[in-house]
Amino acid sequence: MSLTQNAIRLMHSMSGTSxxxxxxxxxxxxxLKKIGRIHDGRDRWTVVLSDGNNFIEAMLSTRLNHKVSSVEIARFALIKVNKFAVDxxxxxxxxxxxxxxxxxxxxGSRLGNPEDIFKAQINPSKTKRDDFDTLIPPYDAGAKMDELERTTKRLKSxxxxxxxxxxxxxxxxxxxxxRIRDKLQNLEEKKQHYANEYGIPNVKYDDEIEINAGGKIIAARRCTLCQLKGTRLEALFSGRW
Incomplete structure (x- = not known):
């Protein structure tokens, strides 16, 4: 099967999607060269395509990676390009x-003696190139993707x-x-110890207690009553609550 003559020149003259x-x-x-991976881990590949007269470097969509893995797209393989975009x-x-x-x-071998389409436009007398294995990708899409990956890593870090x-x-x-809970627990234990030692009644703050003080009823709310032995308080309130 023959190559499509002048296809590279026509592709180079186009813009946007075919x-x-x-x-x-x-x-x-x-x-065929792998130039790195995108953020989701998929490989990126560049290819040098020839129509027998000219060659140009292109990038494969990651959707075609399976064709690289299956060796459908490999060195010297002929492919029919059904859809492409030009950036x-x-x-x-x-x-x-x-x-x-x-x-x-x-x-299994190269067809024709293609020339670099970019150099052909600059100096037609210096466009022959036989060693395609040393071709360095001129497009910086890979570098941009690498920078994006580095930025993503920095943000994640x-x-x-x-x-x-x-x-x-x-x-x-x-x-x-x-620490505060332990301290409160310790204080509560000390409070209980002193209450037991000195006979302090355990009255809750929300309790309301009526006290008969000399015939007068006194209501005590939100307070703690103390009964200390051997004091005037004991004599005053002894047996009154």
Whole structure:
């Protein structure tokens, strides 16, 4: 099966997403390289595609990763590109993104003697290139994704630091609460000890007690009455409540 002649030049002249159903070029994969992973862990791949006359670097959609794993997309494989988009990098270079494709066959060797489409526009006499394994991806999409991943990691680290700090503060508050509860318990035990030792009646704050003091009824509310042995209080209130 032959390659679609001048397809690379036509793709390079386009912008946006391909909307011509009849244009489904057959191209050859000259180079395949993994350039990292996106935030969800999926691999990102770049490919160098050739029509026999020119070649261009493109990026595979992560939806096509299974075709890389199954070796449908591999070095020297022929693929039919059914849908693609063309992105423009900061330097103005066009960069196709392959969205859908079908595997055709793999002849096992390079077809034709393609030239770099970018260099062909600058200096046609210096466009031959045989060693595609050393091709360095010119597009910075990978770098942008890496920066996004680094930013995500920094934000996650900041959130984790705040979470650790808040956890430490919460632990301090819980420890302080326990210390106060223990202290209150200790005070309550001492209070009970003194009450037993000195005969102090245990009257709740919400109790209301009527006291007959010399024929006069006195209502006592929200107070603690003390009966101390050997004092005038004992003589005054003895047997009155």
């Amino acid at each position: 909307n011509e159903p009849s244009f489904c070029p057959t191209l050859q994969v000259l180079h 423009t990098g900061p330097s103005g270079k066009k960069f196709p993104i392959i969205l859908q494709c079908d595997s055709v066959l793999n002849p 900041t959130v984790d630091d705040h979470h650790t700090s808040l956890s430490a503060e919460i632990q301090k508050l819980e420890d302080e609460e326990k």
